Amino acid sequence: MLERTRRKDRTEVTFVLPADAPPGPVSVVGDFNEWQPGVHTLTARKDGNRAVTIALPAASAQSFRYLGAGDHWFNDENADAQDGTNSRLHT
Structure with a gap:
Protein backbone atom coordinates (compact mmCIF):
# COMPACT_ATOMS: atom_id res chain seq x y z
CA MET A 1 0.00 0.00 0.00
CA LEU A 2 1.18 3.54 -0.74
CA GLU A 3 0.27 6.50 1.44
CA ARG A 4 0.92 10.00 0.10
CA THR A 5 1.18 13.34 1.88
CA ARG A 6 1.53 16.29 -0.44
CA ARG A 7 3.71 19.18 0.70
CA LYS A 8 4.48 22.46 -1.04
CA ASP A 9 7.54 21.24 -2.97
CA ARG A 10 7.50 17.48 -2.44
CA THR A 11 5.35 14.44 -1.79
CA GLU A 12 6.06 12.16 1.15
CA VAL A 13 5.33 8.59 0.11
CA THR A 14 4.99 5.88 2.75
CA PHE A 15 5.48 2.33 1.49
CA VAL A 28 12.12 -0.52 -1.14
CA VAL A 29 14.52 0.24 -3.97
CA GLY A 30 14.05 2.43 -6.99
CA ASP A 31 14.98 5.48 -8.98
CA PHE A 32 14.96 7.58 -5.79
CA ASN A 33 17.82 5.64 -4.17
CA GLU A 34 19.70 4.48 -7.27
CA TRP A 35 18.36 0.93 -6.72
CA GLN A 36 20.50 0.45 -3.60
CA PRO A 37 19.11 -2.30 -1.32
CA GLY A 38 19.06 -1.52 2.39
CA VAL A 39 18.89 2.27 2.03
CA HIS A 40 15.14 2.35 2.75
CA THR A 41 14.29 -0.64 4.94
CA LEU A 42 10.71 -1.00 6.17
CA THR A 43 10.37 -0.95 9.97
CA ALA A 44 7.55 -1.93 12.31
CA ARG A 45 4.71 0.51 13.00
CA LYS A 46 2.35 0.53 15.96
CA ASP A 47 -0.50 -0.71 13.74
CA GLY A 48 1.37 -3.97 13.08
CA ASN A 49 2.47 -3.14 9.54
CA ARG A 50 5.95 -2.28 8.29
CA ALA A 51 6.67 1.02 6.57
CA VAL A 52 9.21 3.53 5.37
CA THR A 53 8.58 7.12 4.26
CA ILE A 54 10.53 8.81 1.48
CA ALA A 55 10.28 12.46 0.39
CA LEU A 56 10.10 12.67 -3.40
CA PRO A 57 9.98 15.65 -5.76
CA ALA A 58 6.50 16.93 -6.56
CA ALA A 59 5.09 16.08 -10.00
CA SER A 60 7.55 13.25 -10.67
CA ALA A 61 7.31 9.61 -11.73
CA GLN A 62 9.39 6.94 -10.01
CA SER A 63 10.02 3.25 -10.70
CA PHE A 64 10.47 0.96 -7.70
CA ARG A 65 10.29 -2.59 -6.38
CA TYR A 66 10.56 -4.31 -3.01
CA LEU A 67 13.46 -6.58 -2.13
CA GLY A 68 12.85 -9.21 0.53
CA ALA A 69 15.01 -11.84 2.17
CA GLY A 70 16.57 -14.43 -0.11
CA ASP A 71 16.79 -11.98 -3.05
CA HIS A 72 12.98 -12.02 -3.41
CA TRP A 73 11.95 -9.11 -5.68
CA PHE A 74 8.27 -8.14 -5.87
CA ASN A 75 5.99 -5.29 -6.91
CA ASP A 76 3.35 -3.26 -5.13
CA GLU A 77 -0.12 -4.22 -6.32
CA ASN A 78 -1.34 -0.74 -5.32
CA ALA A 79 1.17 1.11 -7.49
CA ASP A 80 -0.10 3.66 -10.00
CA ALA A 81 1.18 1.58 -12.92
CA GLN A 82 3.58 -1.14 -13.98
CA ASP A 83 6.61 -0.44 -16.17
CA GLY A 84 7.95 -3.78 -17.35
CA THR A 85 9.05 -5.57 -14.19
CA ASN A 86 8.83 -2.43 -12.03
CA SER A 87 6.06 -0.69 -10.15
CA ARG A 88 5.51 3.03 -10.93
CA LEU A 89 4.24 5.84 -8.77
CA HIS A 90 3.37 9.42 -9.64
CA THR A 91 3.75 12.17 -7.06
Whole structure:
Protein backbone atom coordinates (compact mmCIF):
# COMPACT_ATOMS: atom_id res chain seq x y z
CA MET A 1 0.00 0.00 0.00
CA LEU A 2 1.18 3.54 -0.74
CA GLU A 3 0.27 6.50 1.44
CA ARG A 4 0.92 10.00 0.10
CA THR A 5 1.18 13.34 1.88
CA ARG A 6 1.53 16.29 -0.44
CA ARG A 7 3.71 19.18 0.70
CA LYS A 8 4.48 22.46 -1.04
CA ASP A 9 7.54 21.24 -2.97
CA ARG A 10 7.50 17.48 -2.44
CA THR A 11 5.35 14.44 -1.79
CA GLU A 12 6.06 12.16 1.15
CA VAL A 13 5.33 8.59 0.11
CA THR A 14 4.99 5.88 2.75
CA PHE A 15 5.48 2.33 1.49
CA VAL A 16 3.48 -0.05 3.70
CA LEU A 17 3.49 -3.86 3.90
CA PRO A 18 2.02 -6.35 6.38
CA ALA A 19 4.34 -7.35 9.22
CA ASP A 20 4.81 -10.92 8.02
CA ALA A 21 4.25 -10.94 4.26
CA PRO A 22 6.84 -11.64 3.13
CA PRO A 23 8.75 -12.76 6.21
CA GLY A 24 12.10 -11.19 7.01
CA PRO A 25 13.55 -7.79 6.20
CA VAL A 26 12.25 -5.84 3.19
CA SER A 27 13.58 -2.69 1.58
CA VAL A 28 12.12 -0.52 -1.14
CA VAL A 29 14.52 0.24 -3.97
CA GLY A 30 14.05 2.43 -6.99
CA ASP A 31 14.98 5.48 -8.98
CA PHE A 32 14.96 7.58 -5.79
CA ASN A 33 17.82 5.64 -4.17
CA GLU A 34 19.70 4.48 -7.27
CA TRP A 35 18.36 0.93 -6.72
CA GLN A 36 20.50 0.45 -3.60
CA PRO A 37 19.11 -2.30 -1.32
CA GLY A 38 19.06 -1.52 2.39
CA VAL A 39 18.89 2.27 2.03
CA HIS A 40 15.14 2.35 2.75
CA THR A 41 14.29 -0.64 4.94
CA LEU A 42 10.71 -1.00 6.17
CA THR A 43 10.37 -0.95 9.97
CA ALA A 44 7.55 -1.93 12.31
CA ARG A 45 4.71 0.51 13.00
CA LYS A 46 2.35 0.53 15.96
CA ASP A 47 -0.50 -0.71 13.74
CA GLY A 48 1.37 -3.97 13.08
CA ASN A 49 2.47 -3.14 9.54
CA ARG A 50 5.95 -2.28 8.29
CA ALA A 51 6.67 1.02 6.57
CA VAL A 52 9.21 3.53 5.37
CA THR A 53 8.58 7.12 4.26
CA ILE A 54 10.53 8.81 1.48
CA ALA A 55 10.28 12.46 0.39
CA LEU A 56 10.10 12.67 -3.40
CA PRO A 57 9.98 15.65 -5.76
CA ALA A 58 6.50 16.93 -6.56
CA ALA A 59 5.09 16.08 -10.00
CA SER A 60 7.55 13.25 -10.67
CA ALA A 61 7.31 9.61 -11.73
CA GLN A 62 9.39 6.94 -10.01
CA SER A 63 10.02 3.25 -10.70
CA PHE A 64 10.47 0.96 -7.70
CA ARG A 65 10.29 -2.59 -6.38
CA TYR A 66 10.56 -4.31 -3.01
CA LEU A 67 13.46 -6.58 -2.13
CA GLY A 68 12.85 -9.21 0.53
CA ALA A 69 15.01 -11.84 2.17
CA GLY A 70 16.57 -14.43 -0.11
CA ASP A 71 16.79 -11.98 -3.05
CA HIS A 72 12.98 -12.02 -3.41
CA TRP A 73 11.95 -9.11 -5.68
CA PHE A 74 8.27 -8.14 -5.87
CA ASN A 75 5.99 -5.29 -6.91
CA ASP A 76 3.35 -3.26 -5.13
CA GLU A 77 -0.12 -4.22 -6.32
CA ASN A 78 -1.34 -0.74 -5.32
CA ALA A 79 1.17 1.11 -7.49
CA ASP A 80 -0.10 3.66 -10.00
CA ALA A 81 1.18 1.58 -12.92
CA GLN A 82 3.58 -1.14 -13.98
CA ASP A 83 6.61 -0.44 -16.17
CA GLY A 84 7.95 -3.78 -17.35
CA THR A 85 9.05 -5.57 -14.19
CA ASN A 86 8.83 -2.43 -12.03
CA SER A 87 6.06 -0.69 -10.15
CA ARG A 88 5.51 3.03 -10.93
CA LEU A 89 4.24 5.84 -8.77
CA HIS A 90 3.37 9.42 -9.64
CA THR A 91 3.75 12.17 -7.06
